[in-house]
Amino acid sequence: MRLPIELCEWIIDEARDDPQSLHQLSLACVAFVHRARYHLFTSIIIRNVKQMESYLEFLAEHPWIPARVQKVTLSASIPKDNDKPNIRLLEVIPAHVFNSLPSLQAWSMEVRSSGHLPLKTPSLSLHRSVLRWYRRHGSRIRNLELDNISFKDISDFMGLVSSLVNIHGLRCSRISFRTEREPESSLAKPGTLRISTLEISTSVDTRAIEYVLARSTATLRSIRFSIFHYYPDYFGRLEKAMRWPKQLTSLVLVVNVGAEPVMDNSNKSLYQFLRGSAGILERVERSHMRDVRVEFNTDPISRLGSCLSHATTSLEACKVLEGALLTFPDPRILVSDVVGVQRAGRADFWSSVIGRAFPTLNERGLLTINAMHTGPLNPPDLLGHKSGVTCLVASHDSKQVVSASLDGTVIIWDSSRGTVLRQWLAHEGAVNDLALSPDDRRLVSVGGNAPVVWAIDNGVQNLAQLSGHKRAVTTCAWSPDGALIASGSRDGTVRIWNSHDPFQQRDMLGYRSAGPGLPSSLQFSPDARYLAWIFHHGCSVWKPLQVVGELPKKLPSHPDRDGVSINAFSFDPESRRVATAHGNPDRQGLGVDNLDACVVRIWDVATGAALAVLTGHWKRVTSVAFSPDGRSLLSASDDKSARVWDVESGEETAFLERVASEVAQTFFSPDGKYGATGASWEGQAFSLWRTEDGSCVAEFDEHARARGRVTHIAFSPNCEFLASGDHDGIVHIRSLLKPLP
Known part of the structure; x- marks a missing residue:
């Protein structure tokens, strides 16, 4: 079947700005060749003097091409490591090119380089004989384009532009001059150019712009x-x-x-x-x-x-x-x-x-x-932020999910429908963390130098900015009794605030007291008496608003070695114990040499005494969580495993198999029957496990299909849904009401 000529021309015209597509279409169907030739040879690029000569021979062998060429670009390429760069291509008289192209209307000159022009790149200064030739033979040129050219002097730029006496359109970018000399007034007299259309930018020396504007007052x-x-x-x-x-x-x-x-x-x-x-x-x-x-x-x-x-x-x-x-x-x-x-x-x-x-x-x-x-890759069911999810929490009443993002936004989702209830721009730049009040009527978000408290029960209202930190605030927490807000900052301080008006600061630990490095992962104990956070190679447990000047207990990362990181921690439900996850990234594949560091440690909260060390992981332990009844502990590791431990005996009770990559995080479901694990790599599904025997119940691959990496997971308190957010900003909310196997 032969295609109508009108359809062939329409197909080729749609691809006119894509030379590769034009080539492929020409090879696919002979009916496309004629129209494709028209577009392919409308504009040509010459990259060196030798190519200019060979191109003239090519034109002589293909007499149908010259009439189609409307634009020529002289593109002088300057290699980054060239010790003797030259732009001779721009300096020669292009007599044969002009004479062989009867339809030529546009002339372009550019210098191409992989970065900034090398210091040794010669400046362009056309000889008077070249300018005379342009003036005599360039009357057909209607459009001139100049890009990334360093002229020797303003007069060289003026000479080139004025020599093409009939140009109506001028496009300039990245134009500079080697000298600081201002143009002579006689050279910039008004009304001697015919330019009607001008495209320029702040990359063009202002002297060049002034010259063109002054010379084109009547025509521009x-x-x-x-x-x-x-x-x-x-x-x-x-x-x-x-x-x-x-x-x-x-x-x-x-x-x-x-x-x-x-x-x-x-x-x-x-x-x-x-x-x-x-x-x-x-x-x-x-x-x-x-x-x-x-x-x-x-x-x-x-x-x-x-x-x-x-x-x-x-x-x-x-x-x-x-x-x-x-x-x-x-x-x-x-x-x-x-x-x-x-x-x-x-x-x-x-x-x-x-x-x-x-x-x-x-x-x-x-x-x-x-x-x-x-x-x-973003159908309507893939809702979310513009940038990666930085925090994801479920409301205490299980009706909503709140997510925050690198794009500065906070979104409140309806957990049953998966739709957006409210969204707003909370901070300039990333929202680093957020925390909900126990009654779900307010939340605190951090990003910038001040935590911000929002009322969210009826619309969104900014209640207060908590001023005091000197640098970006990176972490926050709301006490379970609703009385206090905690925040940690890059200034090294941890501050305690009243959670109600007038939101005054109640307590503070300075840089040396809070622990060396930046405090992260602030978390109140379930009874609201203690506050813990991770600092450089350690974990601090503090009892705020108690004895004035009382310092926090510092849980060491290793009994006799420096430099081992604590990556996560978790309070037990009774606030008597805290578990910490240890180990450094295994960048050289030598995790077996670091077995004594890749452990889970359990501590007494009140005294800071070590109670147990759980060994079994052979690479960095990345996450740890107590079960709701406090009897079990769930840990995840870069060794591609997650494990369930008996807290009293320290024995491993379940090994979660079939993990595809390093496990970045793990969580117990509120009923303690299941655990969720998220992988560290892009394109990996995250899994739901039965904690009793370590069997995999379900794998969720929605993020994996979009090459996303899950960064946050949250169960609803009533176990009816499981939410996840990834580094691309997508949020998924899944119903768990269907009976699990």
């Missing part, structure tokens, strides 16, 4: 300006230059919000970008302006939302920018996620966050967010 209609950096002097000169074009009809400012981790200066950078954009809008000629647009390119969109939600200065800059935009007849803001894929439900959430920063434009429908579709 459209400017697209991308902002990657902010320099006050740069924007000061640019704002003045933007007054010169008198016929502008379109202005697009592209604000690039990068993918690097959120740091202390992120909000400052965004604030500068916003104010710089507003400064340009305030000075541009408005008489002919029809299209004014600010585009945010974000990677990911959650970073922009986080900055706009928490930074007062950035919100103030948004107000100024919105005010400047509203002075134009047709202003718009477009927000695009560079990744282009959003998990189900997240785009709507971030849209609402960003929309609050530009309320008037949002209300008028002039704010558009292009991040509404989901990717192929």
